Amino acid sequence: MAGHQSAARCGAKCMSELVMANAGERRLTALEFQELASVPAAVEWFANIRNPRTRRAYQADLRDFCSFVGLAGAEEFRVVNRAHVLAWRAQLELRALSGATIRRKLAALASLFDYLLDNNA
Template sequence: MCPTEVEWFANLTNRCTRRAYENTIRDFMAFTGIQKPGEFRRVTRAHVIALPDDLGNRVLNGTTIRHRLSALSALFDYLCEKNAVTHNPVKGVKRPKHDSLEGRTPALGDHQARKLLDAPNGDSLRPLQDKAILAILLYHALRRKELCKLTVKDFKHERRGVPYLKVAGKGGKTRYVPLHPAAGGLIHNYLERAGHGADDAGALFRLVSHNTKSGEAKAITPDGVYKLVRTYSGKLGFEIGAHSLRATSATNELDHQADIAKVQEWLGHANIATTRMKILSL
């Protein structure tokens, strides 16, 4: 007959929940020395009280600790329901308070943004491309996927003599973003070095390979953009993700008295309420 603990886990139908709970349970078993599912019935309140300190020492944030305690509580609630244990030892254990800063996307200060943009050094193809990518993210708040989908032609749009970027956004929606002169100059430098400026239908930003015939035709990937930002920012001492550059752009526009409706259009949000929520979380 299968132990009640295994039965509880088998009843979790959501794949993401199963994965998160599996990590929590495996970690808790290592912490308490549990070898078999049935040994959960020996867990005491003292074990659970000691857990947050252990997790905190491993630099896990308050949200993660709360989620892990919730998972354990769900297990013991089930064991109580099945009369496998007499009480839930997680009940009443103090959980970390919600940090008002948790879950926020950090925006860079002006000096950090300048340092990041200056980080790629040299006039070879890779640093020229990296600098152009960082400029697009910093000046135009594009999502990673949006940047990766840019074609050479998308960079060549004009309206009344003003250069624009044509951006393929979420939900198949297209938007036109005025091209910042600094970003435009860096992209021109990159295209001149890369040599595919006449390939209008091809990807604007391409994989850099020693074998240019097979490498340059393929567009860069969102994961590649993420790693690029993490690498340069990490070397500067403030490791961030690409989304922080989007937050930096939005913050900068609002600091310069831009209308929130204009920022909404610029970010490609379908609803202005989304823009307000994002701004409040910065």
């Protein structure tokens, strides 16, 4: 678990540092290869969201969902099913959030799930 946590901390920062360092002809070291291979899929997904505002909003949205369903992190998403999402949506509606905010929150969750499914994570 400790290795997984360090990979999560490394996350997008390590990915971008390694990509920038590799802009020339240099090749990855074995350690760099392992670091990139151990980056959790959810971290990869966040790293691919280019707009900082969108990334912050999606991060907050996913934290909200994880808090609602009692997940410690994205690595536990395999246990989530449609009933969890529907319950969260109902709770969002009870909070009197705007339709646009609810749609964005659900879009963040759907985008992450699509990415995790596409990458068999």
